[in-house]
Amino acid sequence: MEIQLWRQILEPYQLAVDELVVKFLHVKQQYQNARKYSPIEMVSGRVKKVSSILDKAKRKGIGIEELEEKIEDIAGIRLICQFVEDINTVVEIIRNRSDLEIKQEKDYISQSKASGYRSYHVIAYYTVQTIGGPKKLEVEIQIRTLAMNFWSTIEHSLQYKYKEHMPDELRERLLRAADAVEVLDNEMGSVRDEIMDAQNSNKQRATIISDILGNIENLYYVANR
Ligand code: 0O2
Secondary structure, three states: OOHHHHHHHHHHHHHHHHHHHHHHHHHHHHHHHOOOOOOOOEEEEEEOOHHHHHHHHHHHOOOHHHHHHHOOOOEEEEEEEOOHHHHHHHHHHHHOOOOOEEEEEEEOOOOOOOOOOOOEEEEEEEEEEEOOEEEEEEEEEEEEEHHHHHHHHHHHHHHHHHOOOOOHHHHHHHHHHHHHHHHHHHHHHHOHHHHHHHHHHHHHHHHHHHHHHHHHHHHHHHHOO
């Protein structure tokens, strides 16, 4: 397929990713402005590379004409949480949004994949406005903790390096590391309230200081007018 045609296909997906990243960052901002704990810690997004789309299509026997219909993660959003408990809150936020229509949810947290991979996936329909009119497309939203993300980033690079030939010993080590991630997340969950208290009071202190500085600036401005 020609590069220009790929550009045309992928452009609305880039728009969807850009818009959703802004929207989820804004969710985080709204919690912060309301001086509440945000269940979303980090937001990122990407459009799948053409080479990855073609790899996946080949792996799954998907024809070029059915790529958009059958590959659900051409547009990918990742929402990173601090604690496992936050994941449910984030999923609920997504379920309640009127701009996202959920197609499917995949819970790889209750039931991890054979590799040890843990994450919660929501496949949703999202409509972007293009010069050719509205286009409804699919986006995959991956929701996971910082610890799950650490594991999956490392494992993804190793998968990329070894393809189907990952040594058994390395595979086992990764499974053990996945168990350790689960233990870490559970431990952190058990002290969640304390950590949240500490973070909130740090944030409150920072907000008070920035409010005072803002007021001093305003007074200075008024006094020197
Ligand atoms: P990339 O490079 O991230 O885009 P399946 O039919 O289950 O094999 P499907 O239908 O793509 O795969 O759905 P699934 O399993 O929900 O996977 C979608 C994405 O989740 C993957 O996209 C990965 O990003 C992530 N993922 C799934 N399994 C694993 C895993 O074992 N390890 C890691 N690190 N990530 C995983 P891609 O296209 O595979 O990869």
